[in-house]
Amino acid sequence: MKIHTILSPQLFPLFASDVVGKQVLVIDILRATTSMVVMLENGATSVRPVAGVDEAMALKQGQAGLLIAGERNGYKVEGFDFGNSPQEFTKERVEGESLVITTTNGTQAISLSLAASHIWVGGFLNMTALVEAICGVGDEVFLFCAGWKGHVNMEDTLFAGAVAQALVNKGWVIGDDASRAAMALWGQAQGDLHGFLAEASHVQRFQSMHAESDLDVCLQMNTSSKAVLYENGVLVAIPS
């Protein structure tokens, strides 16, 4: 029961053969994996993450009523039904709907992880459910931070640290210095997550986009009790 942390997709090649048949948790706190959990929490029938904008557009043309969501460089894609703010995916707008989502970093990290036995998805909002689901499988886990365009970022690293700490509390073992660093940072940040993150690059990007309220939503703990699993091309909530 070992924990590894992949601090950005740029580091993924070092782990590509290790993740085969193991568990991966894809982390894109601001905002892809947070939004994915919100969609399912609010009753979306189907959520399909895809890597490309063109792929999302093509799926929409082929299926009446399909809603497409996503951003590039943090902004909603032209012609899409939604951007990537978790606050857009209200019960009113997504219940009973089929959605497709594509984002700069999060959906790409899922694509890289396809050889894993389990691809978990989520964030602070479903952390306890994720930790329990990962423990249920019991096998080695790779905490995969989506980062920002290949760069390591603070919020994904902190969440990896939070999950690592929760697993260590349940008897799991730290497998690398990246996990150790993430956990130490989480130990420092957890008392005042907003304060600790105030200077982070992505948070500053958010402030310049006037999306501060998204930040609050993305940092709330355990507002959802569903773990989310990527299976056969779609996201599945457990329990459904």
Next chain:
Amino acid sequence: MKIHTILSPQLFPLFASDVVGKQVLVIDILRATTSMVVMLENGATSVRPVAGVDEAMALKQGQAGLLIAGERNGYKVEGFDFGNSPQEFTKERVEGESLVITTTNGTQAISLSLAASHIWVGGFLNMTALVEAICGVGDEVFLFCAGWKGHVNMEDTLFAGAVAQALVNKGWVIGDDASRAAMALWGQAQGDLHGFLAEASHVQRFQSMHAESDLDVCLQMNTSSKAVLYENGVLVAIPS
């Protein structure tokens, strides 16, 4: 006067165009960049870092009296005069000598940085001299952690954090989350560096190699007052 941190060579491609004409500090605490400083401190006439074992061997065959040092996977290379332990490079053995050194991670990081205006080299043992030299140039700096086979490691990250903190104290500005994370980790570790590092992967590797005393040498602060610069293929101590 901005600070960036490259947490491993695997992340270098993201920074390759940014470092052109800027300052890079190459960090391989255990043990390449520490050993390089010790060689110059103890009077080596010339120290040439090279990327390959074959290149080092060829240089030795071409120049009588040249001494070659280096490791692969942490162990001394067969046929070399020295391994990579800073304790081998005593005044008695290196004063007035010309040396070549090749290591798993450190010399590769130097090779990647050739487009920089200044390639600084060092560790805890010459930290203050490095910080002053970097401030003397005054331009943007990239703290480049050599890591371990592409992976992020704790000791290089902590030293990057220590340098970042020293520069911030002199009015420099943090440029990315990697620097922010490194600095936060350093803040946590600096009171008990040995204790904080006790669990780190590389330190465990050292213990299994019975090289714990190297660790003490590599974590000592400011035993050298020389900054080290890579220039025209060789390392130069400043002041010489």
